[in-house]
Amino acid sequence: MYGGLHNNILLQYLAWVTYPVVLITFSAGFTQILAPQAVGSGIPEMKTILRGVVLKEYLTFKTFVAKVIGLTCALGSGMPLGKEGPFVHVASLCAALLSKFMALFGGIYLNELRNTEMLSAACAVGVGCCFAAPIGGVLFSIEVTSTFFAVRNYWRGFFAATFSAFIFRVLAVWNKDEETITALFKTRFRLDFPFDLQELPAFAVLGIASGFGGALFVYLNRIIVESMRKQKTINKFLLKNEVPQAWKHPQVGVFITLLLFIVMKFWMSALATTMPVPCGAFMPVFLIGAAFGRLVGESMAAVFPEGIHADSTVYPIVPGAYAVVGAAALSGAVTHTVSTAVIVFELTGQISHILPVMIAVILANAVAQSLQPSLYDSIIRIQKLPYLPELGWGQEKYNIRVEDIMVRDVRYITLSSSYRDLQEALITGQLKTLALVESKESMILLGSMERSQLQSLLSQQLSRARRLEYLRERAQDNGTHVPTFPQDSPSRTGCGELLIVLPFLKNKKCIFQIAEWEEQQLDEAVNFNNCKIDPAPFQLVERTSLHKTHTIFSLLGLDHAYVTSTGRLVGVVSLKELRKAIEGSVTVTGVKVRPPLASFRDSGNNSSVSEVTELHKLWSRNRSLLLPREPNLPDLDDQTEQPSEGSLVNETECTELSSQNSPLHTDDQSELPYTDATPQEEHLMQLPCDCTHPLEDGGSEAVSEQCPAPIKEAVTEGIPSPPEGQPE
Structure with a gap:
């Protein structure tokens, strides 16, 4: 068309401009309507996802369709655009969709780690099939998307990238574009002396x-x-003069x-x-x-x-x-x-x-x-995506500790929290996980819970079935005959009972009673037995250096970690605080940079005494915590360990006698209550006599006189004497 309009410069200009504008406009409009996440390269998003950050709608089928069609129109427009980044995103989309499909059959594809390995190999496939360069594709994907790379994914990436490059070049042979499989842009430089x-x-x-x-x-x-x-606003483009x-x-x-x-x-x-x-x-x-x-x-x-x-x-x-x-x-x-x-x-x-x-x-x-x-x-x-910058070589950054940058106002829930507390935590914050502590006084970190688990607990407490059950009881109390339905009957919580309780709903007094019932339900204590709790969230000690924290976050792909001091929750650090500390903006939030050699400033006895005191308080906390945990195999080393010669108390006999008399005794080790006590504390708590814990505020004098003398000596013998000036 352009050649046939050589007599009219204006029509040539319109023909030259129309095709790119139409294709680019269609690509932009189609992408924005179907999936805006398909815009751009895709490599920055994949780098963020492989770091462990979840980006919504970036690995869905809609994004795949928008990426393929939008990229085809964009490349066809003739604009100076590339295809390598979109190819990486398309390959990652195929890997994510394939993982979801294979997860329907169960097995290893249900594991999130397997999905990460699939995405890592997909990045290599995207570069490999774009340039027919499998080796360079694998190396490029590692450099671009990974800070630490798992060697076990190395051969997987090479395997997938090699086959993708092979199929790409074979298709060129089948389409008669090439006679055989060769390099994409083959050169013929001299080989004897290529350069001087x-x-x-x-x-x-x-x-x-x-x-x-x-x-x-x-x-x-x-x-x-x-x-x-x-x-x-877009500035207007005016063509004032013709330049034939x-x-x-x-x-x-x-x-x-x-x-x-x-x-x-x-x-x-x-x-x-x-x-x-x-x-x-x-x-x-x-x-x-x-x-x-x-x-x-x-x-x-x-x-x-x-x-x-x-x-x-x-x-x-x-x-x-x-x-x-x-x-x-x-x-x-x-x-x-x-x-x-x-x-x-x-x-x-x-x-x-x-x-x-x-x-x-x-x-x-x-x-x-x-x-x-x-x-x-x-x-x-x-795009303000979560990222972790490089640490750099500045000496001042190596003198910063976690306690200098952590957020001390941590949102948490306790074992005694009510459903109202859960509701308030869900409404006032948008955190994905919340810390679970023993109590507000002790602040002992027991684990963490996801937001979805808290929402499930709250919805079960105020579920529709429980409301109808309450209305049934109210109807029976008023003398109304309410027929019962089988447990699996659709009429149990359906139209059958709704027609029965409908007269009560018309009464305004009954509506207020339902609202009062909901308030009572919200004031009840939360039952954590029917929810999933992560008993081992990622934790850092308050004196962990910034360098070590950066390494842990980079290696494990963390977005946040709790900060503890002798087991007590004292703060939380996320990518945001870590990034501010590394980029040198710590003074904006009032963070002070520690002086050089600050790690040796607290090496005196006062710090050791305070730490021992805090450890004793931790040992003496309440042991009757029933926290759900995953099944674990029994520790064979602890079972086969024999007491030392001359021991005053046979620990094995005490343990068996105490566990058999305990109401929590069970043969299944996986159902034991959640404990994280030391062997010494377990020994003291399992003594077959009625005696007070020796680490209470009474010291060794708090040992009950009902204990036998040998046992009393064994108990008081292991108590460290307090230093001078330290209250007992």
Whole structure:
């Protein structure tokens, strides 16, 4: 159509503009209507998900459909957009949907860890099938999405990426596009002397310049996104003058053409990647780097037209080799990865320029990482996704402890909490998990509960069935005959009983009685026996260093952890507090930075005495806690352990006698009440006599006189004497 309208410049312009505008508009509209989560690359979101953060609607079938159709239209528009990031997201969507389908049959796919392994392999598949580069795809996915990588997923990623790349190239052979399976962009550089030693400085300069260019691209992309978000109205584009000569290819040299191509492609790619369509930025950056490398290569060929003379041998300049080096260097600088070198080797099918490529990529990464974050980390910060920055090398950050950055106002529930407390906690906060403590006085951390479990407890307490049961009892108390229904009958809580209690609902007094009944139900204590409790949530000691906390959060993919002191809950630290401490904004929230060598400031006796006192208080807390726990196998080591020779009390006999006489005695070890006592405390609590706990506020004098003398000596013997000045 464009060629048939050569006589009308206006129609040529409309034809040139209409197709991209229509396709981009359809892609943006379809994506926004069906699944807005499909917008963008997908790699930043996958990096966040693999860190352990749950992003809603990012791995659903709707997002898959929107991503595929939106990406097809966006690439067909001819805009400077890439497909690598969307391919990673599409592969992850396929893996997530496949995991959900396999979970219907049970087995290992019900485990969340298996889903994470599937997503990790899917990221490698996305890169591998995009460039037909399985090795580079696996390495690139590891560098981009993972801080710590499980080696057990290594072969899985290679296996999946190899088959994806194989099928991608086989389809090209079946469609008669290729005669056989070859590299995607095969090159034929000479293999005897691909480059001379004197060219290495030029390759190094190319890498350094690519590092600055990559940092500039990330900065320009972020500035465009932030300015477009602030700009509420779109400025009008007015075409004042016609420039017919602009539609003709100018007869200029290769330097002007490459220079204009680099400049225009650079800012247009930075602008195009901000559009609300499924798109990536790797391929445009890869192309810009190749053009810049070609420009350097042509410049070297112009400076040395006859090649480089060394040892009576002439080494001609190969501009195409500089293009390969530039593509790897600039793409590596933008993404902060070194695996782009391997991707280039697999794309070209030659490894002859491995040394120049590696030198340029490493130098480009060194420059770019010192100036700007990677493109994916920049997008994560722009979208305000949860992330954990690198710790850095500042000495002041290593002197910060968890107690300096933790949140002390922790929302929690106790074993004596009422359903009203649960209702208030659910209404006033949006936390995913709540801490479960023994009491407000002791603050002993017993576990954590998910928000869904609390909602289930509250809904069961005020369920429709219990309301109807209350109305049945009220009707029977008033002398009304209420027929009974079988337990599994649909009429038990259906229309049958509703017709019976309907006369009571018409009475306003009865309505007030129902409201009063609900208030009574809310005031009852919560029964935690029918809910799932995590008995071992992630905990940190208050004096844990920031460096160790960062390592634990990165390795385990945590989003929060409780802070305890001798078992007592004293605070909670999340990604938000950790990020503020690392980025140096701790003074905004009043956090003080600890002085150097602060770990040795509390090494005196006072700290030890206070810790021992707190430990004694912890030992002497109430032992009659019935907390649900998962079944555990009995500890064989404790059962086979024999008392030492000369012991005054046979611990095994005391344990058997005490457990048999206890009303909580059971043969099934999995149903024992929740305890976390030390062996010494278990020994003291299981003595077959009526004696007071020796660690109560009475000390050794609180031991009852009813205890036999040998046992009394054994009990009081293990009590540490308080130091001088310390109250007993």
